[in-house]
Amino acid sequence: MSRYFSEDHEWVDVEGEIATVGITDYAQGQLGDIVFVELPAEGATFSKGDDAAVVESVKAASDVYSPISGEVVEVNGDLEEDPALVNNDAEDEGWFFKLRLSDASELEGLMNESAYAKFVENL
Amino acid sequence: MSASETSAHDTETEELPLQALPLDGWHRAQGARMVGFAGYEMPIQYEGIMAEHLWTRESAGLFDVSHMGQLSFTGEGLDAALEEVIPASIATLAIGRQRYSLLLDEEGGILDDLMVSCRPDDMYMVVNGATKYDDIAWLLEHLPEDVTMNLMDEHALLALQGPKAVDALARVVPGVEKLFFMDCAAFIWNGHALWVSRSGYTGEDGFEISIPTDAASDFADALAGQPEVKPIGLGARDSLRLEAGLPLYGHDLTPEIGPIGADLGFAILKKRREAGGYIGHTRVAKELAEGAPVRRVGLSIEGRMPAREGAEIFAGKTKVGTVTSGGFAPSVGAPIAMGWVDAAHAGEGTALEIEVRGKRIAARVAPMPFVPHRYYRKTS
Missing domain, CATH: 3.30.1360.120 (Probable tRNA modification gtpase trme; domain 1)
Known part of the structure; x- marks a missing residue:
């Protein structure tokens, strides 16, 4: 399994044609206490860069973009009950949605873990 | 993101x-x-x-x-001069007492909210940071020359x-x-x-x-x-x-709303309501008599999705107001908001809807504060 990162602070795990998407630990730290996550509908299709979800902290609402194109096949229902999962475990249990990739070549435009770490360091 | x-x-x-x-x-x-x-x-x-x-x-x-902004006022005839620019009762404010008041424009719209205190040697006022320089300009324009105002920077x-x-x-x-x-x-x-x-x-x-x-x-x-x-x-x-149900200037209070619509009538004591003599009184008197057309209210929100400033408020298909502040309330454990709502829909308990990202969420006009005040009063 490979993990990719976007400049908008999403992570993508790819297994076969299914990609799991969430926001990075850095992003949750910037947002602060998360109180609500609005997830996409299963079956929705996104192009790379589309608004896909909304994450609400105490202080503001932020858009989460789809870092790649595809169709939503599953969303993380646990976030409805416990949005703080994103604070506690952003890069694992706090995942947002799973996509069936429509264009795997888009992954080439994303960063690997060390490139993302460097990207964050320079912010 | x-x-x-x-x-x-x-x-x-x-x-x-x-x-x-x-x-x-x-x-x-x-x-x-x-x-x-x-x-x-x-x-x-x-x-x-x-x-x-x-x-x-x-x-x-x-x-x-x-x-x-911390302001200090001194000078001959200070009490009367301040009573012409703010609706607070200054002459009856004892040394060592503070009152909440408002700066109103000629149309009775709110320019700022503030605290004014009577000290042994001056009157002391605290105004909002974002508005302090505008307030100073307004006060300089409307206070007589005998009054000296200092920004205590x-x-x-x-x-x-x-x-x-x-x-x-x-x-x-x-x-x-x-x-x-x-x-x-x-x-x-x-x-x-x-x-x-x-x-x-x-x-x-x-x-x-x-x-x-x-x-x-x-x-x-x-x-x-x-x-x-x-x-x-x-x-x-x-x-x-x-x-605590306390309004934030620039959001819940602006020049578009007056003290009565903003539910801040308590800041204007009976004598001043009746006698007037301060900038903006015409609107205050009218809205006291007839009611304000738009009112600042509290809103409790169903579910967990917060409604933020700017979200529109509906009664059925009709837009009846706008959220002026909103967010998740940690001590309540749910989203809450304040908004300006047309008077006909501002009664406590009125069921309304707020539109957030194209979806309607259920809301209800709620009494404020959302969390009881715990001030240390003489009676407590």
């Missing part, structure tokens, strides 16, 4: 370069995350808004509000808020425990003159302390060294005041 709505605080950043507060270095040393607000770099949070909010409600939070302003604020502050400044809500008095700390009022912006018991800038950092250390006290940022200040 990116912020689609900036917070209330971020949007108030002025175009001018941001100024540093007297306690700038102190905040950074405490691990604050700094943001632009009202022209200053200010701490939005230290350990996190939720934790800071809950800490203030159960213990004591230290807030730096030095961006606010050599003073910092700290607030200590929460049920244990009195324990912590009385250890550092003995005697403050004798003040009741809206009392104020002079104290000395380490040779520095303090002006302390028992008031605040959280709904909790607490104090606001005006202190010379050069002593502010040591004083903040002395307070933060008390076991009850943690530093609290602007983020929790906003969620605390929202739960």
Whole structure:
């Protein structure tokens, strides 16, 4: 399994044609206490860069973009009950949605873990 | 990921370069995350808004509000002159007492909300940071020449808020425990003159302390060294005041709304309501008689999705208002909001809907405060 990162602070795990998407630990730290996550509908299709979800902290609402194109096949229902999962475990249990990739070549435009770490360091 | 709505605080950043507060270095040393607000770099949070909010409600939070404008007025005929520009009763304000008041324009719209105190040698006023220079210009234009106004920019302003604020502050400044809500008095700390009022912006018991800038950092250390006290940022200040039903100028209050519509009629005592004689009275008298067409109300929201400032409020298909402040309320455990709603739909308990990102969420006009005030009154 490979993990990719976007400049908008999403992570993508790819297994076969299914990609799991969430926001990075850095992003949750910037947002602060998360109180609500609005997830996409299963079956929705996104192009790379589309608004896909909304994450609400105490202080503001932020858009989460789809870092790649595809169709939503599953969303993380646990976030409805416990949005703080994103604070506690952003890069694992706090995942947002799973996509069936429509264009795997888009992954080439994303960063690997060390490139993302460097990207964050320079912010 | 990116912020689609900036917070209330971020949007108030002025175009001018941001100024540093007297306690700038102190905040950074405490691990604050700094943001632009009202022209200053200010701490939005230290350990996190939720934790800071809950800490203030159960213990004591230290807030730096030095961006606010502290004004001192002296001169012949001061009481009468101030009564012409603000609707507060100044002549009957005793030394050591403070009142909440408003600056109104000629049409009765709200230019700012403020606290005014009677001190032995002057009248002392605290106005909002984002509006202080406009307020000063307005006051200069409308006060007679005999009145002298000074911006006390050599003073910092700290607030200590929460049920244990009195324990912590009385250890550092003995005697403050004798003040009741809206009392104020002079104290000395380490040779520095303090002006302390028992008031605040959280709904909790607490104090606001005006202190010379050069002593502010040591004083903040002395307070933060008390076991009850943690530093609290602007983020929790906003969620605390929202739960307390206290309006935020520039959001819940603007020149578009008057004191009666804003549900701040309590700030205008009977004698002044009847006799008038202050700028903006025509509208106040009219709205007292006929009711205000639009009213500031509290809104409780069903579910967990917050409704933010700017969201439209509906009764069926008809738009009847707009959210002016909203967010998640940590002590309530649910989203809450304030909004301006047409009078016909502003009655307590009225079922309404708020549109958030194209979806309607159920809301209800709710009594404020959302969390009971715990002020230390003479009767308590």
